[in-house]
């Protein structure tokens with residue numbers, strides 16, 4: 085830090101920072117090579133300048149994926165929330181519903197995780213906190229049937245925005261991925277254009293496996309947006325850079341806590357700055 | 366994938382001269398590939414660094430065995446070293462002589478503590494130990510209900526508390542009840558928390574002081590990335606942990622976090638979670654884990 089010359093030590097330091105932030109070895113090498121080339125071409129002459137260029141390269145990449153969710157007025161808008169186990173889907177739904185409600189929309193939550201113990205009760209508590217209706221069936225019922233009910237309710241004017249909670253599933257579980265595809269199919273059949281948004285919830289503590297998650301959920305149900313949760317922790321969520329580069333999926337929101345208000349729009353500028361912050365907090 | 370690494374390394378050696386002996390020069394490229402593979406598997410950066418140095422010093426000077434190609438030989442060295450690092454300490458749970466022996470599960474949000482608590486009760490019951498369960502999670506909506514429903518499924522007794530109570534008191538009362546009922550083990554499920562949340566970490570310390578657990582187990586998600594060691598080290602520093610349970614190993618995560626935690630803290634990995642079902646908990650096998658990290 086505060087070095088005058090660009091040397092191997094500087095590159096090693098940057099490499100360590102990127103890898104520690106979960107950017108991943110391959111993409112880190114790519115970024116470092118880019119910088120090395122620029123130095124060779126004498127485009128960069130000081131460590132400060134080099135770091136600046138590295139940051140702005142990352143910001144530019146993420147900026148392309150910075151796209152807040154826009155929900156059109158006066159029509160039914162359905163959001164299918166998916167992801168692997170424990171990433172924060174249900175909690176994020178509570179936060180989203182709260183935000184949309186504050187914006188004056190009529191929202192309903194849909195309990196299509198009929199599998200995990202007390203998943204319905206968990207969402208029910210969130211629906212009470214936010215003050216929006218919950219559409220549910222019994223434990224272990226067919227999630228597609230719950231979604232069907234929800235769309236029927238929305239068509240009859242009960243809600244404009246439907247946010248659908250699904251059971252956590254690993255992207256490698258073929259049966260469960262098929263079940264999710266079926267939910268999507270039923271939605272499209274009952275309401276052309278539905279689901280309008282397929283939100284993939286990724287946990288910022290996840291390492292390189294998040295790339296597989298993004299790929300396989302996208303292949304299965306066409307992910308249209310990402311929420312990156314748990315950024316209030318010490319993990320930096322750098323794997324999102326690799327996902328942004330490879331899949332170009334809009335990053336809608338970040339989660340920064342367990343409370344109702346702990347949701348923010350994704351901001352590439354702030355994200356990259358935080359990624360280089362030492363020690364966090 | 367293991368084949369891929371071995372093949373990649375063969376490719377590396379083919380390009381190099383002097384194949385009779387492994388020396389600094391001809392294993393340099395190979396080590397680069399191994400380093401990439403480990404980082405891709407989420408093994409912690411610093412752990413990888415030390416690991417590569419060790420493999421280098423073990424490999425250099427070795428004759429390339431006639432029966433084996435240099436790439437395979439390196440992979441064998443790497444694999445053996447991984448197994449060594451992952452294994453060692455016995456993975457048995459210690460119960461001590463108290464009834465009940467409290468076992469406390471701690472970790473980040475959503476890593477799988479509640480599910481693992483019930484799985485563990487089942488494993489213990491199979492081994493003839495009567496284990497009770499209690500949730501000290503008064504924060505996450507329906508956390509207590511989640512434990513209750515799962516416990517009921519396997520007929521394990523779950524202590525009845527509600528989320529208006531104090532977590533420390535809940536645990537103390539549960540221990541007393543477990544004692545009255547003659548349970549040999551009491552599994553304490555705690556709320557997920559960040560290691561940097563001082564207040565919440567203080568709560569764990571208070572629970573620990575109140576019940577004096579025979580084991581504190583850190584539950585870690587197999588998909589976690591580079592920060593896993595920092596988090597676990599912080600839990601260990603503030604609370605002291607006796608072992609690790611790795612969850613969600615049924616997916617395709619390579620689980621480099623497992624190696625990292627073992628290497629940095631020296632705490633044994635006792636069990637691995639391999640599914641959402643209550644019987645999806647297995648004893649940890651260093652051999653399998655090593656192969657997995659290398660993508661075998």
Ligand SMILES: Nc1nc2c(ncn2[C@@H]2O[C@H](COP(=O)(O)OP(=O)(O)OP(=O)(O)O)[C@@H](O)[C@H]2O)c(=O)[nH]1
Pocket residue numbers: 167168169170171172173174175176197200203250251252253285313314315316317338339340341342346474475505557559
């Ligand atoms: N610190 C922190 N914790 C979070 C955040 N979002 C969710 N959590 C916590 O993560 C845990 C899991 O959250 P859930 O919403 O139940 O996750 P899920 O994806 O619905 O889980 P499954 O339905 O079991 O797959 C809970 O303890 C949440 O309180 C966040 O942004 N920050």
Ligand SMILES: Nc1nc2c(ncn2[C@@H]2O[C@H](COP(=O)(O)OP(=O)(O)OP(=O)(O)O)[C@@H](O)[C@H]2O)c(=O)[nH]1
Pocket residue numbers: 169170200252254472473474475476477478479480481502505508555556557558612613614615616637638639640641645
């Ligand atoms: N596939 C798979 N899922 C698991 C495993 N262990 C837990 N889960 C799932 O992971 C999610 C989170 O598990 P929980 O037991 O609720 O995690 P927790 O640590 O208690 O979460 P908090 O109390 O919110 O901190 C649930 O969907 C579980 O079904 C496992 O080994 N494999």
Ligand SMILES: [K+]
Pocket residue numbers: 315316317318319320358364
């Ligand atoms: K962070």
Ligand SMILES: [Mg+2]
Pocket residue numbers: 173174175197203249250251252
């Ligand atoms: Mg959920």
Ligand SMILES: [Mg+2]
Pocket residue numbers: 478479480502505508554555556557
């Ligand atoms: Mg829990």
